[in-house]
Amino acid sequence: MRIDYVITGLDIGGAEFQIVALVERLAQRGHDVRVISLTPPLAFQERLSAAGIPLCSLEMHSAKHLPFALWRLRKLLKESPPDIVHGHMVHANLLVRLVRILVPNLKVICTAHNTREGGKLRDWAYRLTNPLSQLNTTISEAATRRFTEEKVFPREKTRTIFNGIDTDKFHPANQRDEKAGPFRWLAVGRLMEQKDYPTLITAFSHLPQSKLLIAGQGKLLSALQRQVKDLGLEERIDFLGVRHDIDELYRQVDGFVLSSEWEGYGLVVAEAMASELPVVVTDSGGPGEIVGREGKAGLLVPIKDPQALASALAAIEALPFKERETMGKQARQQIQERFSLNQIVTLWEQIYAGLQNNNK
Known part of the structure; x- marks a missing residue:
């Protein structure tokens, strides 16, 4: 399956770490994955390169570059059409929704990585563009409640998909000893x-x-x-x-x-x-x-x-x-x-396959 992950930016942060971990594991499972960053990436370039995952930047530096970023994203998606476009964080989510106007056959998923992704203006931007996203996800039940109860996302098109943890990388010390000195x-x-x-x-x-x-x-x-x-x-x-x-x-x-x-x-x-x-x-x-x-x-x-x-x-x-x-x-x-990463990646694969097979 060909999957494009579109993210607002690549810097050191929890959302970015999670996205990189997901695409690495998807690539290991044989999927053709690409990462597209709205802004020039500040981290993870070497890690993605080592995993053989292409990284593209839309070179968006401010809101005035939005038309250029939208047109460049359209060009990328036309030249190399993905099966799924998966947006992450508010700016990328809005951009992948807007590009669907220009590329109507896209299958679009949008993931919010916080309970709030800005103020009322961003919430209204989400509400106005909701018809352009086939599925919205959040990373906790608390976030899903906030987005659906305040009618930012429609309840029937919103799911909670937790972040995944690589329990091989994040493991305990071989032995923890009770140490003298401050905690x-x-x-x-x-x-x-x-x-x-x-x-x-x-x-x-x-x-x-x-x-x-x-x-x-x-x-x-x-x-x-x-x-x-x-x-x-x-x-x-x-x-x-x-x-x-x-x-x-x-x-x-x-x-x-x-x-x-x-x-x-x-x-x-x-x-x-x-x-x-x-x-x-x-x-x-x-x-x-x-x-x-x-x-x-x-x-x-x-x-x-x-x-x-x-x-x-x-x-x-x-x-x-x-x-x-x-x-x-x-x-x-x-x-x-x-919350194991393997479980979460398998769930995403099932979601992508279901959306790919949905003709709506």
Whole structure:
């Protein structure tokens, strides 16, 4: 099957990691896959090249380049027609819908990677172009509820398809030993408002000894560094910047924390759980569906509540080592049973085949 993945951009982020993992696995299964980025790619070029997956850029730098990007996308699809065009994230989703006006026989799927992909204007753009998409998907039940209840996507053409985790790559350390010294927490994600790092940093001011590693980059770095300095936490909180060895980092720490205000899914939560880490995450959408509310695989806390977050972190730290180990094993089991990459890729294959055989 020939499948074109059209994405807004290729940078370091959860949606991008998931898309690259999907196309790699689809290519391994014999499908002819191509990735088309609206903007010039900033990451993953070597990885896609190594997998033999073509990468095209529409060279879109701003909204004024939309007509050019639309025409170039039309040309690509005409010259090398795919069986399925799969858009990811709002700008790419809208573009693949619009190009269907110019190439009417396209089979189009659009995937939203967050509970919200912008403000009211983008929601209305989705509503206006809904007839041009045969299927819409989101990455969590929380996101599906938001999009369908607010009538952004029609309920009858919307499904939840969770992200998939490569449980071979994200696996536990060969052996975790109880170590002396401070408990080491890891947070992973862009330094942006959605991730609500100020709440996490404030929570750490209530903990006496723990260390926090933050992997990611973004526009809030300077402000967050000032907050860390103002709270006297420079010796306990480290900003690691962009890391390409996140799977190794999971195996080097004692626990994982996510403080987001909202999340469509929370890919890093599932990665940490697959690595058998106890996790503390905010009830920010998708993460609650991954972790569950029973407290067996991790702890769920309200958003924007530093005291509740600090209490949950302290509760995990206070657990005997064997109990933390049991929680980590339960976490990995949940990922293997519900979110393994192979299961998700098989589901996508079934969806693509069904859409390909649908004459509507």
